[in-house]
Amino acid sequence: METPEGIDKTSFEPAYMQIANIIRQRIAKGEYRPGSRLPSESELRKAYNVSPMTIRRSINLLLDQGVVNTIQGSGTFVRPIALDAVAFRLEEFNRIIKDAEQTKVKLLEVQIERADDVIARKLGISQGDRTVLLRRLILHGMDPVLYHKEHLIYDPTRPIVEAEMEVTSLHGLIHGTGESNLKRGELAIEAIVLNKEEADLLNAPEMLPAFRLEHIFYDFYDDRVSWGRFTCRGDRFRFTTEIGFSGKT
Amino acid sequence: METPEGIDKTSFEPAYMQIANIIRQRIAKGEYRPGSRLPSESELRKAYNVSPMTIRRSINLLLDQGVVNTIQGSGTFVRPIALDAVAFRLEEFNRIIKDAEQTKVKLLEVQIERADDVIARKLGISQGDRTVLLRRLILHGMDPVLYHKEHLIYDPTRPIVEAEMEVTSLHGLIHGTGESNLKRGELAIEAIVLNKEEADLLNAPEMLPAFRLEHIFYDFYDDRVSWGRFTCRGDRFRFTTEIGFSGKT
DNA sequence: AAGTGGTCTAGACCACTAT
DNA sequence: TAGTGGTCTAGACCACTTT
Numbered sequence: 001m002e003t004p005e006g007i008d009k010t011s012f013e014p015a016y017m018q019i020a021n022i023i024r025q026r027i028a029k030g031e032y033r034p035g036s037r038l039p040s041e042s043e044l045r046k047a048y049n050v051s052p053m054t055i056r057r058s059i060n061l062l063l064d065q066g067v068v069n070t071i072q073g074s075g076t077f078v079r080p081i082a083l084d085a086v087a088f089r090l091e092e093f094n095r096i097i098k099d100a101e102q103t104k105v106k107l108l109e110v111q112i113e114r115a116d117d118v119i120a121r122k123l124g125i126s127q128g129d130r131t132v133l134l135r136r137l138i139l140h141g142m143d144p145v146l147y148h149k150e151h152l153i154y155d156p157t158r159p160i161v162e163a164e165m166e167v168t169s170l171h172g173l174i175h176g177t178g179e180s181n182l183k184r185g186e187l188a189i190e191a192i193v194l195n196k197e198e199a200d201l202l203n204a205p206e207m208l209p210a211f212r213l214e215h216i217f218y219d220f221y222d223d224r225v226s227w228g229r230f231t232c233r234g235d236r237f238r239f240t241t242e243i244g245f246s247g248k249t
Numbered sequence: 250m251e252t253p254e255g256i257d258k259t260s261f262e263p264a265y266m267q268i269a270n271i272i273r274q275r276i277a278k279g280e281y282r283p284g285s286r287l288p289s290e291s292e293l294r295k296a297y298n299v300s301p302m303t304i305r306r307s308i309n310l311l312l313d314q315g316v317v318n319t320i321q322g323s324g325t326f327v328r329p330i331a332l333d334a335v336a337f338r339l340e341e342f343n344r345i346i347k348d349a350e351q352t353k354v355k356l357l358e359v360q361i362e363r364a365d366d367v368i369a370r371k372l373g374i375s376q377g378d379r380t381v382l383l384r385r386l387i388l389h390g391m392d393p394v395l396y397h398k399e400h401l402i403y404d405p406t407r408p409i410v411e412a413e414m415e416v417t418s419l420h421g422l423i424h425g426t427g428e429s430n431l432k433r434g435e436l437a438i439e440a441i442v443l444n445k446e447e448a449d450l451l452n453a454p455e456m457l458p459a460f461r462l463e464h465i466f467y468d469f470y471d472d473r474v475s476w477g478r479f480t481c482r483g484d485r486f487r488f489t490t491e492i493g494f495s496g497k498t
Numbered sequence: 499a500a501g502t503g504g505t506c507t508a509g510a511c512c513a514c515t516a517t
Numbered sequence: 518t519a520g521t522g523g524t525c526t527a528g529a530c531c532a533c534t535t536t
Contacts, residue, residue: 035429040501041503051525053506053525054526056503057525071534073503075501080431081431084343088336093332183277184495187492191441191460191483192440209458220279241436244431263506300507302507322513506529508526509527511526513521514521
């Protein structure tokens, strides 16, 4: 039995969130151990003096966050930390850009180019078809941090300037502002060493370890629109994340 | 106004999930466009003939999945795809291991070692303190795919075998089975080139681009327990993910 | 049979936004 | 002021697991 732990019903923070946070903190403190069963929903309901649906939402929150596991008819269990739950977010990657005033995008090249075999295959078009080649350098202060090379399928009905604004305006793409004609995308991160072109632009030694983020975007007809790659120095960047029970949201 | 779109209340799939899926499919079809407003909750409630809480759960689901955005008092809006929502999951990394029968873990070394300056700093102990060094090779068939080097803080009250089983049993760690004394961890992915030790073990050329996954784990006293790194060939592995509206869950 | 999680109802009240 | 999302109640019924 729990002490009717005080949740503040007048607070800005909704009850279900307060309860979820309290439970998470109790796990972090070691009161509820990984692998063990939480008090049942009806016990929790009495302890916090709320309705079933509210306790349900708390548990659902913790479930979504991967903090607990539920087995119907059996109970709710604290989930031990596991590597297969780990996710690396691209936010980190974007902090470079988010900086705003410090960050400038330099357009190195905009050009119509005939697709070679690689580009044709990646974009699902025929060799020799026209594409728009875009090359950009993202600078942080005077420092080049990100090199972006992208091929758009050339659409004669859409002027290049507009295509550039809409599809590849970095800010829009990264932070998802405004309307978009893109339905979905596929992304991949590779470990590489810089080639000469990339090394020159990033002001780095050739053969330096680096990350390459490859992307393909599709429109609402499921046709490919763009293929491209971001490259960044491996010695100036790492993807980081945390798992487990840290107390707060 | 919507046609009272049929949701099957006798189905295995709960109503709130059916509705969320229908809405997601409508977005994928282009019926609801990115940036535009969804029908209001009361409209949806009438259209699907369910109670407010049920429609609420559907919207909450889509919210959690990053499919929509809500603005109180204004409406629910379809979220344009954005790179800052992208997450790369380590599942991919683990598929290598999950394969089970094909996969074998070869323990190369277990040894007590005095901490040098790097290890001491990483584990928050003093130089010269004892640690347990573990070196493992994960093989897929005959093929070495992953090299793991880990340092545990030496705990004289816990025999090495047990420490090895508990803290670093790879299966437990990765899939989160059983009980665990680990509270949280910090992880980072670096782009590197293989050093001689790694190249030899992974049967790869030195200087090959590679990923390194560094990890630190903490116990419930917030003391560091283990520091280690997984290394894998960059030419045999990439992290992949998708964003956007693909229709299904 | 008793206890557990899972879904759902039909309202209520509140906070916020648009007009 | 009317419409929107956000929270919450107090029950009901179901499916499942444990004993």
